[in-house]
Each structure stands twice: as C-alpha cells, then as structure tokens.
Amino acid sequence: MTSIILLFLCLFIxxxxxxIKAFPRNTHTTLNQFIIxxxxxxxxxxxxxKINFSWDLLFPVAVPWIAFAGAFLLFAGLGKLFGWxxxxxxxxxxxxxxxxxxxxxxxxxxxxxxxEGLKTLIMVDLPGTFVALSTVGILVAxxxxxxxxxFGLIFRKIFTFPPxxxxxxxxxxxxxxxxxxxxxxxxxxKLSATITPIALVSVGFQLKxxxxxxxxxxxxxxxxxxxxxxxxxxxLLYIVFLGxxxxxxxxxxxxxxxxxxxxxxxxxxxxxxxxxxxxxxVGVGIPVSFLTLAxxxxxxxx
Numbered sequence: 001m002t003s004i005i006l007l008f009l010c011l012f013i014x015x016x017x018x019x020i021k022a023f024p025r026n027t028h029t030t031l032n033q034f035i036i037x038x039x040x041x042x043x044x045x046x047x048x049x050k051i052n053f054s055w056d057l058l059f060p061v062a063v064p065w066i067a068f069a070g071a072f073l074l075f076a077g078l079g080k081l082f083g084w085x086x087x088x089x090x091x092x093x094x095x096x097x098x099x100x101x102x103x104x105x106x107x108x109x110x111x112x113x114x115x116e117g118l119k120t121l122i123m124v125d126l127p128g129t130f131v132a133l134s135t136v137g138i139l140v141a142x143x144x145x146x147x148x149x150x151f152g153l154i155f156r157k158i159f160t161f162p163p164x165x166x167x168x169x170x171x172x173x174x175x176x177x178x179x180x181x182x183x184x185x186x187x188x189x190k191l192s193a194t195i196t197p198i199a200l201v202s203v204g205f206q207l208k209x210x211x212x213x214x215x216x217x218x219x220x221x222x223x224x225x226x227x228x229x230x231x232x233x234x235x236l237l238y239i240v241f242l243g244x245x246x247x248x249x250x251x252x253x254x255x256x257x258x259x260x261x262x263x264x265x266x267x268x269x270x271x272x273x274x275x276x277x278x279x280x281x282v283g284v285g286i287p288v289s290f291l292t293l294a295x296x297x298x299x300x301x302x
Contacts (some may be wrong), residue, residue: 004107009113011283012196014204023205031202032266035195040130040263041166042191047126048170049179053137056248059238063252064098064128066237067230068136071097074225077167088218090144091274095265095281096222098133099230099258101125102195104286109254110294113247120251133264134164145271199262206275207283215277222277223261223285231257235299250300257296 017023071093079089099105102125109117138161142154157166173179180188234256238244260281269275 010200040163098261098264132285149235259285
C-alpha cells in the first residue's frame with residue numbers, strides 16, 4: 001500500500017511543482033537525465049550479479065520481448081497503412097511495447113503473490129524489460145526520431161547508453177560470480193530506489209491532459225494493446241496453448257498487463273517522439289491499469 005500511495009503522490013507532486021516559479025521549465029529534462037545516468041545503472045549493478053540463470057526463467061524473460069515485438073508489428077503496420085508520422089509510430093511502439101514491470105509491478109505483485117512473486121518479477125524486469133529498453137528500445141527511438149539509417153551511429157548510441165553499458169558489466173560480474181561488498185551494494189540499492197519517485201515527478205511535471213487533444217484515439221489504441229490485448233495473448237500462449245501453471249506463470253500474465261513503462265516514456269520524450277502522448281500513456285495508463293489488473297487477477301483465479 002505504501003508503494004501505491006508513493007506512486008500517486010509523486011505524480012501529483014510533479015503536476016504541482018509545474019506551477020511553482022522556482023522550478024525551471026526544463027526541470028523534467030534534468031530529472032530524466034538523473035534516471036538514465038544514475039538510477040538505472042545503479043539498479044543493474046544491484047540486481048544483475050545476484051540472478052541465478054536457468055531454463056525455467058525463459059517464460060518470464062520472454063514476456064517483454066513478445067510485448068515489444070507485438071507492439072512493433074502492430075503500430076508499424078498501422079502507421080504504414082494510415083500514414084502516421086514516424087514520431088507517432090515510435091512513441092506507440094516504445095510506450096505500448098514496454099510495461100511498467102517494476103514501478104507499478106513491484107507493489108502489485110508483492111501484494112498479490114508475496115516474495116515468491118517478486119522472484120519472477122525480477123526476471124521479467126531485468127533480463128526482459130530493462131534489456132529490451134536498453135537495446136531495441138534505443139534502436140527504435142533513434143530510428144523513428146530522425147529516420148536515421150546509419151546503423152553505425154545507431155549501434156554507437158546503444159553501446160554508449162549508460163544503462164546498457166552497466167548491464168554488460170552486471171552480466172560479466174554474474175558470470176564471474178563476483179559480488180559487491182555489502183556496503184557498496186546497499187549504496188546501489190538506495191540509488192536505484194530513486195527511480196520511482198523521480199520518474200513519476202518527471203511524468204507529472206510534463207503531464208498535460210486536454211479534453212480535445214488529438215492524442216486521445218492513439219492513447220486508447222496504445223493502452224488497449226498494453227492492458228488488454230497483450231495479457232490476453234500471454235494468457236492464451238502460456239496457459240491455454242502451452243499448458244503452463246503456477247505462481248510464476250500467473251505473475252507473467254499480470255506483468256504483461258502492467259501500465260506503460262515510465263522510463264520508456266522518458267526515453268520517448270527525450271528523443272522527441274510525441275512527448276505529450278508519451279506522458280499521457282503513463283499518466284492515464286497507471287490509474288486505468290489498476291482496474292484492468294483486478295480483472296486479470298480475477299480471470300487467473302477462476
């Protein structure tokens with residue numbers, strides 16, 4: 001409950017400080033850069049060296065990659081069919097294809113499934129969502145922001161993206177079975193804990209919802225994929241077709257049904273991919289997702 005209160009409080013703080021003159025108009029830019037350069041790398045260094053890799057982890061790890069691939073096929077296809085701008089297509093792929101598997105996922109999964117559920121969540125979030133954002137997410141953001149076809153430049157951006165660099169370091173430490181001293185690991189944990197409040201304040205600061213906004217149809221489309229179509233596909237694939245059962249599989253479905261990823265929204269905004277729509281996807285998607293998550297939890301218990 002504390003995490004959920006924090007989630008909404010920080011969102012409203014971001015909205016409130018927009019009206020305080022002491023905060024410059026580009027406050028969100030500084031907040032976003034702190035997350036990218038400090039918070040996300042700290043999270044990778046705290047969690048990655050501790051992961052025990054096994055074949056059982058393929059189901060949770062695959063969820064975000066399936067989500068992103070589906071978003072790419074759907075929104076790139078619709079964009080080509082209806083002549084959407086590249087920035088709109090890129091925005092929908094990023095914000096619709098990457099779920100909020102940690103910021104919203106952690107308090108929800110912990111409340112419903114306890115510590116056992118969090119073990120599965122970490123695998124969905126780090127090797128799944130986190131790596132997808134750091135690789136194909138940056139690839140899409142770069143291509144759709146300027147129509148860039150210079151793949152040398154694109155891959156240079158991926159391999160100079162701070163969270164991805166630290167991800168490689170974290171995987172290397174894991175393979176070498178190297179652990180940080182407790183005092184240093186605690187520092188990384190506390191720095192990683194800044195992601196949720198800072199990201200939500202940033203989203204709130206940028207969030208401007210207009211009743212007559214041209215973004216509403218695309219918001220509805222993006223959220224419909226993220227909150228309904230994707231979890232339905234994972235449910236049918238994992239439970240109905242493959243016959244998988246248990247807490248881990250239920251967590252996979254619930255994680256697939258999470259609201260759009262806050263960090264994906266920040267990346268989308270940073271690359272100029274419809275910043276207002278990017279923030280509406282998070283600002284509207286988070287409260288709506290609590291209703292759809294309740295529905296999916298009910299379906300899983302039947």
